[in-house]
Amino acid sequence: MESAITEPARDAFDRIFHPKSVAVIGVSASGYAFGTGILSSLKAIGFEGRLYAVNPKGGEYNGMKIYTGLSMIPEPIDLAVIAVPAERVPNALEECRRMGVAGVEILSAGFSEIGTEAGARLEQEIRDIASRGIRVVGPNCFGIYCPQSGLTLLPGPDLSRKSGPVGFVSQSGGMAIDFAHIGKWMGVGFSKMVSFGNGADLRETELLEYFGRDPETRVIAMYIEGVKDGKRFFSVLKDVAARKPVIVNKGGLTEAGSRAVESHTASMGGSKRIWEAVLRQAGAVQVGDLWEMAQTCLAFSLLPPRVYEHITVAGGGGALGVSACDQAELYGLNIPQLDPEITKAILEHLPRPGSSAKNPIDAANPFVGPQAYREVFLKAAGDQRVDAQILIQLLYHYKSLSSAMGLSSPKEIAPYRQLADEMKGVVDATGKPLMLVVPNIKQGVESMDIEEMIREARAIFLDRGIPVFDDLGHCLRALGHVSRYYALRRARGL
Amino acid sequence: MESAITEPARDAFDRIFHPKSVAVIGVSASGYAFGTGILSSLKAIGFEGRLYAVNPKGGEYNGMKIYTGLSMIPEPIDLAVIAVPAERVPNALEECRRMGVAGVEILSAGFSEIGTEAGARLEQEIRDIASRGIRVVGPNCFGIYCPQSGLTLLPGPDLSRKSGPVGFVSQSGGMAIDFAHIGKWMGVGFSKMVSFGNGADLRETELLEYFGRDPETRVIAMYIEGVKDGKRFFSVLKDVAARKPVIVNKGGLTEAGSRAVESHTASMGGSKRIWEAVLRQAGAVQVGDLWEMAQTCLAFSLLPPRVYEHITVAGGGGALGVSACDQAELYGLNIPQLDPEITKAILEHLPRPGSSAKNPIDAANPFVGPQAYREVFLKAAGDQRVDAQILIQLLYHYKSLSSAMGLSSPKEIAPYRQLADEMKGVVDATGKPLMLVVPNIKQGVESMDIEEMIREARAIFLDRGIPVFDDLGHCLRALGHVSRYYALRRARGL
Numbered sequence: 001m002e003s004a005i006t007e008p009a010r011d012a013f014d015r016i017f018h019p020k021s022v023a024v025i026g027v028s029a030s031g032y033a034f035g036t037g038i039l040s041s042l043k044a045i046g047f048e049g050r051l052y053a054v055n056p057k058g059g060e061y062n063g064m065k066i067y068t069g070l071s072m073i074p075e076p077i078d079l080a081v082i083a084v085p086a087e088r089v090p091n092a093l094e095e096c097r098r099m100g101v102a103g104v105e106i107l108s109a110g111f112s113e114i115g116t117e118a119g120a121r122l123e124q125e126i127r128d129i130a131s132r133g134i135r136v137v138g139p140n141c142f143g144i145y146c147p148q149s150g151l152t153l154l155p156g157p158d159l160s161r162k163s164g165p166v167g168f169v170s171q172s173g174g175m176a177i178d179f180a181h182i183g184k185w186m187g188v189g190f191s192k193m194v195s196f197g198n199g200a201d202l203r204e205t206e207l208l209e210y211f212g213r214d215p216e217t218r219v220i221a222m223y224i225e226g227v228k229d230g231k232r233f234f235s236v237l238k239d240v241a242a243r244k245p246v247i248v249n250k251g252g253l254t255e256a257g258s259r260a261v262e263s264h265t266a267s268m269g270g271s272k273r274i275w276e277a278v279l280r281q282a283g284a285v286q287v288g289d290l291w292e293m294a295q296t297c298l299a300f301s302l303l304p305p306r307v308y309e310h311i312t313v314a315g316g317g318g319a320l321g322v323s324a325c326d327q328a329e330l331y332g333l334n335i336p337q338l339d340p341e342i343t344k345a346i347l348e349h350l351p352r353p354g355s356s357a358k359n360p361i362d363a364a365n366p367f368v369g370p371q372a373y374r375e376v377f378l379k380a381a382g383d384q385r386v387d388a389q390i391l392i393q394l395l396y397h398y399k400s401l402s403s404a405m406g407l408s409s410p411k412e413i414a415p416y417r418q419l420a421d422e423m424k425g426v427v428d429a430t431g432k433p434l435m436l437v438v439p440n441i442k443q444g445v446e447s448m449d450i451e452e453m454i455r456e457a458r459a460i461f462l463d464r465g466i467p468v469f470d471d472l473g474h475c476l477r478a479l480g481h482v483s484r485y486y487a488l489r490r491a492r493g494l
Numbered sequence: 495m496e497s498a499i500t501e502p503a504r505d506a507f508d509r510i511f512h513p514k515s516v517a518v519i520g521v522s523a524s525g526y527a528f529g530t531g532i533l534s535s536l537k538a539i540g541f542e543g544r545l546y547a548v549n550p551k552g553g554e555y556n557g558m559k560i561y562t563g564l565s566m567i568p569e570p571i572d573l574a575v576i577a578v579p580a581e582r583v584p585n586a587l588e589e590c591r592r593m594g595v596a597g598v599e600i601l602s603a604g605f606s607e608i609g610t611e612a613g614a615r616l617e618q619e620i621r622d623i624a625s626r627g628i629r630v631v632g633p634n635c636f637g638i639y640c641p642q643s644g645l646t647l648l649p650g651p652d653l654s655r656k657s658g659p660v661g662f663v664s665q666s667g668g669m670a671i672d673f674a675h676i677g678k679w680m681g682v683g684f685s686k687m688v689s690f691g692n693g694a695d696l697r698e699t700e701l702l703e704y705f706g707r708d709p710e711t712r713v714i715a716m717y718i719e720g721v722k723d724g725k726r727f728f729s730v731l732k733d734v735a736a737r738k739p740v741i742v743n744k745g746g747l748t749e750a751g752s753r754a755v756e757s758h759t760a761s762m763g764g765s766k767r768i769w770e771a772v773l774r775q776a777g778a779v780q781v782g783d784l785w786e787m788a789q790t791c792l793a794f795s796l797l798p799p800r801v802y803e804h805i806t807v808a809g810g811g812g813a814l815g816v817s818a819c820d821q822a823e824l825y826g827l828n829i830p831q832l833d834p835e836i837t838k839a840i841l842e843h844l845p846r847p848g849s850s851a852k853n854p855i856d857a858a859n860p861f862v863g864p865q866a867y868r869e870v871f872l873k874a875a876g877d878q879r880v881d882a883q884i885l886i887q888l889l890y891h892y893k894s895l896s897s898a899m900g901l902s903s904p905k906e907i908a909p910y911r912q913l914a915d916e917m918k919g920v921v922d923a924t925g926k927p928l929m930l931v932v933p934n935i936k937q938g939v940e941s942m943d944i945e946e947m948i949r950e951a952r953a954i955f956l957d958r959g960i961p962v963f964d965d966l967g968h969c970l971r972a973l974g975h976v977s978r979y980y981a982l983r984r985a986r987g988l
Contacts (some may be wrong), residue, residue, distance in 0.1 A: 109848070155894070172816075178935045179953070225816060257820030272616035289817070289967060322666075323783070324721060326751030400649070441672045444679035445949045448942065455939045473783060 141197025164189015315392025635691025658683015809886025
């Protein structure tokens, strides 16, 4: 057996994230149970290894044999999913340990988070068993998502199977599943995601260390409510952030929020000022919410790793200049006036009168075509200072135009596919990244066709490696994060 | 003639915003022209008065006679739209003045904004003529939008005809047309909107004064790049803000942004700190961009005018607590732990185990029904401290459920209509406003049905007077603005 030969060389993390065999403990032959749910999800998403169902009562679920115990399964198990009532978790975990399971995820709730002595005691039992040689994710978590192996979060039957560079460590299961869904259409791909819940064993620091050395992970994102050992966390964070961007969303920063966090230790409380200072010193990237985290991960995933100082912003048919400049400065970016020769060359490709090409480059109308924008960006990139370029495309205008032309859909005339090809060509030719911003001011029930067009355009640009945002501010904020991160590394000689 | 009797009593502003007759100067018998565009838009939107087209060449446009001059029109004109090349604008304006036109909007560009001496001189001519007895909006603007009379911005054939309490004064035409479109689906109704462009005559201060006394305007919004007479503006702002909320978005607050603003006077430059202090002292509400402005106007439009201190936040199936508390505190709001008796009573209506009802009220799953939420909010309102309530409804979960049930659309089972009725009932019964938050993490091409459902739900809740937001943070921020505004008025004894 090939697996018997390679098994010994695989470490626990490898067996957990890329298991050849998974046992789900707590699958019910009849009626709904969390265990049954996660088993169905693993099947639905197409888990690559072998799946086993376990329940002391035995029986069958959907044509699948339910084993009465781990020892009845005819092969070693890499990862077990435990989804039995809290009081039975320690026994199940101990059996996993005895059978040589590398790790478990405990989806069950009813531990320290319910604030009872019994709950705390059960969690201590988990910790004790883990310390004797098995890794635990949870309890009270949504588990592990790994697109490559086909592991999925609870409920998660419809998450993407496309891997990407982002590793996400989350204390909150809800945040994890939300980010997985947002990433799917926003273009953020994940190497692995771990929702660790109460974190009885594996938690922020060790997972951060793991992602720091994991070759599949290039960008690390974290949602943290409280850390267990602040000093060690800070030291690991500083070490990892010197090599890979670490984007942190800290929940419970306000007094009210930190009261809402069921703090596990008082070592690093909720002081906003302390946290911000600590994260800054460690060289981490701080974000305020899940949306900013997703946008920032998108930028880190798709943009070349470097400092960005000077950018161009081009687009047509909307208010550009003032707001673009205001927001760029806010995020530490610069929209320099282009060289007059370049401005002149750009203007030749834009409608006159009405266009202006000093930068921001304002096209007089929203129907400037892909070839014209190709020339605009090629010429603008000729200014040596320009590090990155942004196109604001107001696709919704094509609806009015298509209606005026008697067409049934704006998709018939909006040239976003050609535009994506041209923009990809510009990036390839100049080596300077391009970002697309597609705002939508028409979000009424009668404008579903605009929304559909924008979503298609997003997918097409993402296919060509061009990040897409729905707001210029979001785009500049994300680019600013990337730039500041690499500026700090440069300043520290890293 | 009735109009002959009532005319003398109408002031210039009334004749401008509610014109019985409009002349569009610059309508071309053939080919496209801005004048032709605005004429078509006025027809499309259903302008209530009589429309006349003017062009010295005469002719006919779409079966409509084109008059060769204003004097050929058989009745007095209240409002004229001037859309001729810049150099012909002064003559056209002078003819309007001689013919007793109350006001004009000059859509033409090519004045001070192009930075030439000729442009500046033409604009001075406009100012001179205006000072002899005619009011001017523009030049270089998108004009006036008044849903009640059917005046519309350029291009604007598809703006809403539903009036509302918000008056918007905007230096930027793009900002005006964008806000008009956003307001249409977000539920912000307008009394009037004026895009004043270069502001040769009417501009921020006088328009603010007008909206301050206009009984059709209850909430005032402004987009300002630079003001002409800072001292007078500040004094009028202070006076008006003492009676009506004035929401201000100042463009060009950063150094880069203020360079991008073609400042009309240096009297009040772009210093962020000065502007923020001045606006705060005047009691205005400061917002950072158009989206925040729209959300804030929505809250001011639909919520009872008062201070909000304590709120409840309820919802199910997502990460609630920590983030809700963090954000509430950020915006000066409080999510108090409810009275234990009330918590107990609420819990009886939520799924057990898993729900928590201390506030935030976290339902264990997203499928808690309208009747249950009715009871939850009725009971929570029993806590005397509660000023307002927020429901977070994760409608996208109904897609997975409908798929699992073999249904074709989530709309078949998602009870948002009944929910809207129940929530309206709660508001009526308790006198405490409710807000709805409908986040959407599934925005892929394959999830158009979720988007459609959410848009329908938004419209249904808005019909019942309940504001809808797509993000809890946006909702809390808008509520915080309302609360702080009335707190300041209270503190100042206004």
